Amino acid sequence: MSDAVPEPVARETDGGPSEARAPEHDPAAPAPLDVPRAPTGNAEVDARLARLADADHLATDGHVEVYEDVHRGLRDALTALDARPGPPAPPSQHENRS
Template identity: 65%
Template sequence: MTETGHEGVVPAPGPEAAGPPVADAGPRPLGVVLDATGNTEVDAVLVRLQDADLLPTEDHVEVYEDVHRGLRDTLTRLDDDNRS
């Protein structure tokens, strides 16, 4: 039995066991590699995703919305071209 009195239950270490607090170094790049899609318009839009690596998390939404808008516009153009 452990010191908690419950067999198999081990108390979680307290904050003192975690070591000294680590200073926030700011955003850290995720290192995501963007593979070319073969469509230059789509590839140009996807490059914007790299901006998220340079921004704090709360600013990622703007980047994702820009990319989504760009992809939607590109797909709409491709669809319109196929209808012609």
């Protein structure tokens, strides 16, 4: 008789909820860029810039759709700013000459 302790036997499991598996690292998987964004003070612009984070979870070929959407939204926001009435512009130097 031997006093040796039997070694545990490795066995496959079904990976059910009772077993926690460590996620495997996939170097080809999308990785967040974690680029910091400072608030602009304009809620519409900030929301568009926050949308850029959606690209962090997409493969590279999915970035174009997000970037185009953000660009379109920022362009629309700038156009809206130009359309808003504001204080009159100061007279140019050429208008002051008589």
